[in-house]
Amino acid sequence: MIEVTEKTNPYVACFEKSKDSLPGNELPWLASERQKAMDRFAHLGFPTTKHEDWRFTNIKPVASTSFTESQPQEGAFASDPTIGIPLIDTEHARVVLVNGFFRADLSKLENLPDGITVKSLKDALKEDANLLEAHLTKYARYADHAFVALNTALFQDGVFVHVKRGKVIETPLLIFNVTTESAGQIACHPRCLIIAEEASQATVMEAYTGSEGSVYLNNPVTEIYLAQNAVVDHYKLQQESEKAFHIATLQVHQERTSNFANQNIVYGGAIARNDISATLAGEGIVSTVNGLTVGGGTQILDNHTFIDHAMPHCNSYEVYKTVLDEKAKGVFNGRIMVAQDAQKTDAKQTNQNLLLSGEATINTKPQLEIFADDVRCTHGATIGQLDSEAIFYLRTRGINEDAAKSILTYAFAGYVLERIKIETLREHVESVLCDRLPMGDLVRGAL
Numbered sequence: 001m002i003e004v005t006e007k008t009n010p011y012v013a014c015f016e017k018s019k020d021s022l023p024g025n026e027l028p029w030l031a032s033e034r035q036k037a038m039d040r041f042a043h044l045g046f047p048t049t050k051h052e053d054w055r056f057t058n059i060k061p062v063a064s065t066s067f068t069e070s071q072p073q074e075g076a077f078a079s080d081p082t083i084g085i086p087l088i089d090t091e092h093a094r095v096v097l098v099n100g101f102f103r104a105d106l107s108k109l110e111n112l113p114d115g116i117t118v119k120s121l122k123d124a125l126k127e128d129a130n131l132l133e134a135h136l137t138k139y140a141r142y143a144d145h146a147f148v149a150l151n152t153a154l155f156q157d158g159v160f161v162h163v164k165r166g167k168v169i170e171t172p173l174l175i176f177n178v179t180t181e182s183a184g185q186i187a188c189h190p191r192c193l194i195i196a197e198e199a200s201q202a203t204v205m206e207a208y209t210g211s212e213g214s215v216y217l218n219n220p221v222t223e224i225y226l227a228q229n230a231v232v233d234h235y236k237l238q239q240e241s242e243k244a245f246h247i248a249t250l251q252v253h254q255e256r257t258s259n260f261a262n263q264n265i266v267y268g269g270a271i272a273r274n275d276i277s278a279t280l281a282g283e284g285i286v287s288t289v290n291g292l293t294v295g296g297g298t299q300i301l302d303n304h305t306f307i308d309h310a311m312p313h314c315n316s317y318e319v320y321k322t323v324l325d326e327k328a329k330g331v332f333n334g335r336i337m338v339a340q341d342a343q344k345t346d347a348k349q350t351n352q353n354l355l356l357s358g359e360a361t362i363n364t365k366p367q368l369e370i371f372a373d374d375v376r377c378t379h380g381a382t383i384g385q386l387d388s389e390a391i392f393y394l395r396t397r398g399i400n401e402d403a404a405k406s407i408l409t410y411a412f413a414g415y416v417l418e419r420i421k422i423e424t425l426r427e428h429v430e431s432v433l434c435d436r437l438p439m440g441d442l443v444r445g446a447l
Helices: 002-021 027-044 060-064 123-127 129-135 146-153 388-396 400-416 422-437 440-446
Strands: 094-098 116-120 158-163 173-179 187-188 193-196 202-208 221-226 233-237 245-254 260-268 271-281 285-297 300-309 315-324 329-338 345-353 359-369 376-384
Touching: 002 027, 002 146, 027 146, 027 329, 060 221, 060 245, 060 359, 094 158, 094 221, 116 123, 116 173, 123 129, 123 158, 129 193, 146 245, 158 202, 173 271, 187 221, 193 202, 193 233, 221 233, 233 245, 233 422, 260 271, 260 300, 271 285, 285 300, 285 329, 285 400, 285 422, 300 345, 315 329, 315 359, 315 400, 329 345, 329 388, 345 359, 345 400, 359 376, 388 400, 388 422, 400 440
Parallel strands: 094 173, 158 193, 173 202, 193 221, 202 233, 221 245, 233 260, 245 271, 260 285, 271 300, 285 315, 300 329, 315 345, 329 359, 345 376
Antiparallel strands: 116 158
16 A cells, blocks of 8 residues: 555646646536545555556556656747648648647647637637536546546647537547657646537547657546447557657447447557447447457557447447557457347447467456346457468468568458558558568558
8 A cells, every 4th residue: 555655646636736726627527626635546546456447557666766747838830740640631620739738839720610610718718618517527437447537537638629510520520649858757647538429420530649669658548428329530659759648538429329449559669558448329220340459579568448338229330459569568458338228239249369479468357247148249359370381382482481471461450551541640650660670661552
């Protein structure tokens, strides 16, 4: 208990010092929620490998590092802060957060159609408090998740997206989270709230990057609410600094006949953890959660997913693929729960893992918890290396061994790549994958 207290004390002290100046402190419901969240964090402490959900992901480097809270950064950058993140074109709306704070001067929101609101979360707490009270902090649960509790207590800014009934965001909305090296070892807690009202449609991409070689903690929480018949395509690209820590939570709440699709691309950070959960709270819902993780060096890349089938006649589909090289370590824990009343559920979960090195490791745990009797649920996991017969076949066609391995590795990732509808993002991910392959230029030339 002493060790827990020592590690949580700086965050508790930070909260006590800043709580009266945090955005929304004048709103009783938010001030109360922040206090409860910090009390819960102080009680839980940082998770250790003794916790079942963190058994294979040792975050001691995170808990032991003395991070300072991020502050707004003003002024111009030496170069475009979004460099390295795929941009579609200048006509598309984009939001830029620097060290967790909204930067209006770097964002481009002038041409949003009527019925679409995109703004700083800090401003939204002043201008849309009643709407936020119904949704903000209502979906991302912090009772058993220390990092969600920490974000809930300490977030200072973020993004609020509101798509009104029947409205459509025709082109993707891009949300860029940039962490700069000049800020030192900082902790960022950006918060994103997306509300898609009845029969609305939106495509949103979140991207995370930071200055090369920087050590920092990015602890984002994104909450997405889909009303009846709403459609949201959500993409996440995580390409943090190779020395950074990224602990992220995405919580989705879906109402009747809504459709949500997530494509989660992970290849950055020294330690990266994604908790992705979807609650299917009405009938006729479709929820798709796919992911591609590419790791090397000594990275630890952890993906936890949870699909909660709370109502009948819902479908969920999940495919997670992992490619690990050198001494990288991967974790996948996919949990599907089917409630007693959730009859006619159709749930499919697949986890496939490719190890390119004898020292790379993966721990996978697909789970089904079914309390209904009229369902169709499948799950499975595979771990392996490249097929020696396939390599031999390609070599008999005049392709050398490195090129054969590169082609087969790219083909392994192809299922997820093909489902990235944003062309520029897909090309970027393909390029990153090719850069990590021994004969990537050959594969890139064939694309």
